[in-house]
Amino acid sequence: MTTLLEVENLSRSFGGLVAVKDVSFSLRAGRITALIGPNGAGKTTCFNLVAGALKPTSGRVLFEGRQIDNSPPETVCRMGIARTFQIVRPMREMSVLENAMIGAFSWTRNVSEARSKAYESLESVGLAAKAHARTDQLTLPDRKMLETAKALSTRPKLLLLDEVMAGLRPTEAAGIVGVLQKLAEGGLTILLVEHVMRIVMEVASRVVVLHHGAKIAEGPPGEVVADPKVLESYLGAGFHV
Amino acid sequence: MQKKFDRGVERTRWLAGITVFAVLGLVGLLANPYVISLMTIVLLFTFLGQSWNLMLGIGGQLSIGHALFVGLGAYSVGVLYVRYGISPWVGLLTGMILAGSVGASIAWLSFRFEVRGIYFALLTIAAAEFARIMFSGWEFVGAMQGLFFPAPSGGIEISMLRGDARFYYFVALALAALGIIGTEFISRSYLGYVWRAMRDDESAARALGVRTFQHKILVISLSAAMAAAGGGVLALVQGSIFPDSIMGMGLSVDVLIGPVVGGLGTTFGPLVGSLAAIPLNHLMSALGDSLRIPGLNNITYGVVLISVVWFLPDGIWPAIVRLCKAIQAPPTAWLWHSRKVEE
Numbered sequence: 001m002t003t004l005l006e007v008e009n010l011s012r013s014f015g016g017l018v019a020v021k022d023v024s025f026s027l028r029a030g031r032i033t034a035l036i037g038p039n040g041a042g043k044t045t046c047f048n049l050v051a052g053a054l055k056p057t058s059g060r061v062l063f064e065g066r067q068i069d070n071s072p073p074e075t076v077c078r079m080g081i082a083r084t085f086q087i088v089r090p091m092r093e094m095s096v097l098e099n100a101m102i103g104a105f106s107w108t109r110n111v112s113e114a115r116s117k118a119y120e121s122l123e124s125v126g127l128a129a130k131a132h133a134r135t136d137q138l139t140l141p142d143r144k145m146l147e148t149a150k151a152l153s154t155r156p157k158l159l160l161l162d163e164v165m166a167g168l169r170p171t172e173a174a175g176i177v178g179v180l181q182k183l184a185e186g187g188l189t190i191l192l193v194e195h196v197m198r199i200v201m202e203v204a205s206r207v208v209v210l211h212h213g214a215k216i217a218e219g220p221p222g223e224v225v226a227d228p229k230v231l232e233s234y235l236g237a238g239f240h241v
Numbered sequence: 242m243q244k245k246f247d248r249g250v251e252r253t254r255w256l257a258g259i260t261v262f263a264v265l266g267l268v269g270l271l272a273n274p275y276v277i278s279l280m281t282i283v284l285l286f287t288f289l290g291q292s293w294n295l296m297l298g299i300g301g302q303l304s305i306g307h308a309l310f311v312g313l314g315a316y317s318v319g320v321l322y323v324r325y326g327i328s329p330w331v332g333l334l335t336g337m338i339l340a341g342s343v344g345a346s347i348a349w350l351s352f353r354f355e356v357r358g359i360y361f362a363l364l365t366i367a368a369a370e371f372a373r374i375m376f377s378g379w380e381f382v383g384a385m386q387g388l389f390f391p392a393p394s395g396g397i398e399i400s401m402l403r404g405d406a407r408f409y410y411f412v413a414l415a416l417a418a419l420g421i422i423g424t425e426f427i428s429r430s431y432l433g434y435v436w437r438a439m440r441d442d443e444s445a446a447r448a449l450g451v452r453t454f455q456h457k458i459l460v461i462s463l464s465a466a467m468a469a470a471g472g473g474v475l476a477l478v479q480g481s482i483f484p485d486s487i488m489g490m491g492l493s494v495d496v497l498i499g500p501v502v503g504g505l506g507t508t509f510g511p512l513v514g515s516l517a518a519i520p521l522n523h524l525m526s527a528l529g530d531s532l533r534i535p536g537l538n539n540i541t542y543g544v545v546l547i548s549v550v551w552f553l554p555d556g557i558w559p560a561i562v563r564l565c566k567a568i569q570a571p572p573t574a575w576l577w578h579s580r581k582v583e584e
Contacts, residue, residue, distance in 0.1 A: 051448065077450035085448070091441035093506070094434075102438040106450025109431045154450050 004029040004158055004189050005050070005081075010059035010069075012045055019045040021213040022059070027158065032180060032190045034200040034221075037210035038234050043193045044086060046210065047162055050191070051083040052076035063158070078106050082151035083160040086193075088143040090135035096122065096146060097131040103153030114153075121152040125179050141172040145179070152183075159183070161192040165199050177203050197235065201225070209234065261512075262418055269410045277410050279523055283515045284413035285475050290499030290511030291420035292467035297497075298506030299424075299433060300460030301440025302348075303362040306369030307468050307496045310340040312488035314469025315476035316376065319388040322401075324381075329402040333473040337466040343368075344465025348458045366490070373488035387483040390476075402477060409478045416474060417512065420467065425508050436460055440506075468496070502549050504556030513558045521545060 005027040012020045020042040027033050035043050048054040050061055052073040061069040068076055077083075082103065091099050100121050104114035122128045125145040130138065138146060144164045151159055161180075165173045173196065180203050184190055194200050200207060200221060207224045209217040211233045217224050224230055268280060289311060296302050317336030321327040347368050351361050377385050397404035402412070427433050438446040439453050447453050476482045486492065503514025522542050529537030553560045 053444070053448070073444070073447045074450050074452050077448060083448050085445065089442050089445040091438050091445070093441055094437055098434060098437075101434055102446065102451065103449040105431050105435050111429065111431055111434070114431065114434070150449060 002029045003027065004064065005191075006060075006062040007046075007050065008060045008062065010046070010049055010056050010061065012042075012049055012054060012057045019213050020049065020056075020210075023210065023213075023215045024059075025208045025215065025218055027189055027191055028206075029157075029189050030184065030187050031205045032184050032192065032203050033206045033208065034204035035191060035193045035208050035210065036195070036197070036200055036234070040212075041210040041234075042213040043210055044162060045213075047083070047160060047191075047193050051081065051160055053083075074106075077103075077154055077156075080155075080157035081160060082154045082156035082158070084144075084147035084151050084162055084164060086162040086166070088140075088147050090138075090143060090146055092135060094135070095131070096127060096133050096135060096138065099135060099146060100127075100131075100149045100153050103150050104155075106154045117153050117155075118149075121149040122146075124152060124183065125149045126175070141168050141176065144168070145176065148179070156188070158189045158191065161190060161194075163193055163195060165194060165196050173199055197225075258421070262414070265414055265417075266411075269407060269414060274406060277406050279520060281406065281410045281413045281478055283519045284410070284417040285471055285478065286495060286499050286519060287417040287512045287515045288413070288420040289468055289471040289475075289496045290503070290515055291417075291424055292464045292471065293496050294500040294505065294507075294511050295424055295427070295467065296460055296464035298500060298510070299428060299440060300436045300457065300464070301443070302457055302461055303359065304365040304461075304464070305362050305490075305493055305497070306365030306367070307464075308488045308490070308492040309365070309369035309372050310344060310465040310468035311472030311475065311492060311496065312369075312372060312376065312484070313340040313343060313465075314472030315482050315487045316382055316388070317469070318473035319390070319476050319482045320382055323388055323390060328400060329473060329477060330400070333402075333470055336469040336473050340469030340472075341462040341466035345458050345462040348461040352454055352457055366493070369488060369490070369493060373484050376484040376488060383482070385484065387481050389481045392480070402474075409474070412474055413478070416471065421508055421512065423467075428508065432456075432459075437506075498546070500556075502546065502557060504558035507556070507558050510556050510558045513561070514556065517557060518542075518545070 003026045007023060007025050010020055010023045011018065023046060035046060037043050045054065049056050049069065052068065052071050052075065056069050059069075060067055063079055063081060066079070068079060071079070091102070097115070097118055100118035101114045104117040108114055119128060119131065122131055125148050127142060127145055127149055130142065135143065135146065148161065148164065164176055168176070177199055180190060180192075192204070204221055207219065207221045208215060209224060209230050216233060217227045217230045225235060265284070269277065272280070289307070293304065293307050296304055314333070314336035317339055318329045318332030321332040321335065322329050347364065351357070351364050356364060376382055382388060393403050393405065395405065397408050435446070435451050435456060438449065439451055439456055443453055472487065476487065498518050499511040499515035501514065502518050503512065504510030522538050525538035525541040529535060549557065
């Protein structure tokens with residue numbers, strides 16, 4: 001399998017605080033990888049570095065062999081990396097469908113082409129029936145899925161998901177897990193930042209664990225949860241799946 | 242099913258637009274000179290308001306210095322015509338290019354250094370004031386004494402854009418129609434979608450691949466060019482140009498009253514707002530004169546503006562549409578609905 005994204009010795013500090021320290025990992029095409037760790041571990045910073053929303057202090061990010069860490073977010077998106085936001089950010093005054101159309105304008109200027117892509121994205125996350133609703137009429141899980149649909153409209157090769165399951169009930173989360181698995185089967189590579197361990201175990205084929213900004217473990221979920229360092233710093237001794 | 246519905250909405254929408262402009266056309270043919278001159282100003286400010294509406298209501302960029310662009314348009318027409326006898330058509334084009342470039346430069350400088358939002362708005366005021374002071378001391382453009390167009394000969398000269406009050410009424414009507422159709426067209430194109438996304442959440446839009454830097458410059462220079470075209474015609478209608486009135490803060494405020502009162506970001510807002518606000522101002526001004534209450538117009542104007550902002554914060558037009566929806570009057574209900582959701 002080919003490597004889609006490579007993160008090499010990535011560091012980022014804010015003033016004196018080192019949020020991400022010398023982190024390296026790579027993403028295989030067509031897989032779901034999870035980035036986990038306790039609060040303040042640097043997951044979101046790491047995520048923003050990959051998405052181009054932040055510039056690294058040192059280190060590199062390579063996407064399909066090209067260095068992207070100096071590119072602004074819109075360029076990163078046009079290269080094939082789409083992201084969602086941890087706090088959902090629908091464009092308030094636009095309908096669900098219109099929200100999902102924006103991403104398509106990164107590769108087309110044809111409005112009806114964008115509209116059919118938007119329907120397709122909404123379809124794949126199960127929101128097609130609510131296409132003409134206003135975004136403030138959506139429930140939280142629907143809004144999270146709208147974020148994903150917006151990102152999918154950009155035709156990404158890599159999808160970055162920032163805590164899409166946070167604040168959801170288990171049944172709602174299960175629905176999202178199904179959507180993600182289907183997307184990965186379709187060949188999409190996914191990196192998700194996630195708190196809910198049960199979901200990580202279920203969907204991710206690889207897990208990267210951050211603690212105090214540094215990577216402390218990486219591997220298949222089964223191995224990672226057995227790692228004493230991970231147990232001590234994050235999951236807590238006596239964690240059982 | 243959706244498609245069929247869309248076509249019906251489309252037809253009604255066109256029908257209503259044509260009706261409104263047919264009525265305005267009849268006004269131009271039948272009304273007395275006072276109404277004609279008042280309505281000319283209303284229509285010009287509909288167009289100017291539309292330019293401002295495009296920038297804030299769709300593009301999300303606030304300008305409180307639109308007088309700069311209006312003034313550049315006015316002076317381009319005035320200087321070329323009065324000093325060199327060059328047709329105002331050329332003046333209008335020059336003004337649009339000039340204002341568009343100035344707008345683009347201000348935007349480029351501002352956004353290059355991450356000056357945005359309210360700070361960008363302050364920068365537009367500064368630029369307008371700078372230009373006003375510069376033009377006030379510049380002999381070539383008439384300085385404080387202003388620039389005067391020769392009195393019209395009476396006949397209508399389309400090539401020189403000269404004619405009587407009725408002629409200018411129809412010029413203003415054509416501009417207002419162009420402004421409305423143009424906004425509608427842009428609003429439905431990919432630019433409209435991308436600009437509204439940028440207005441609602443800039444960083445989210447960037448994450449979806451929108452090159453907001455370029456789009457902000459584009460929307461501002463387009464708005465500036467429109468404002469310049471309106472300014473050029475305004476100068477011809479008034480027959481004179483003074484820096485304090487054409488480039489002053491007062492004009493910047495007059496430009497934004499139509500869309501704010503009528504409904505920000507809507508296609509018909511600037512027209513409705515100008516129709517409501519400008520005649521009221523004139524009426525109260527006349528009433529104040531005859532009752533010997535100086536400033537009556539300003540007081541009334543202020544009270545009405547505060548009431549609109551207080552009771553109808555999204556403007557008169559959306560309120561009318563809501564009312565029609567409430568009493569089940571589909572002929573107008575679709576207008577707003579289609580504006581907000583899908584065509």
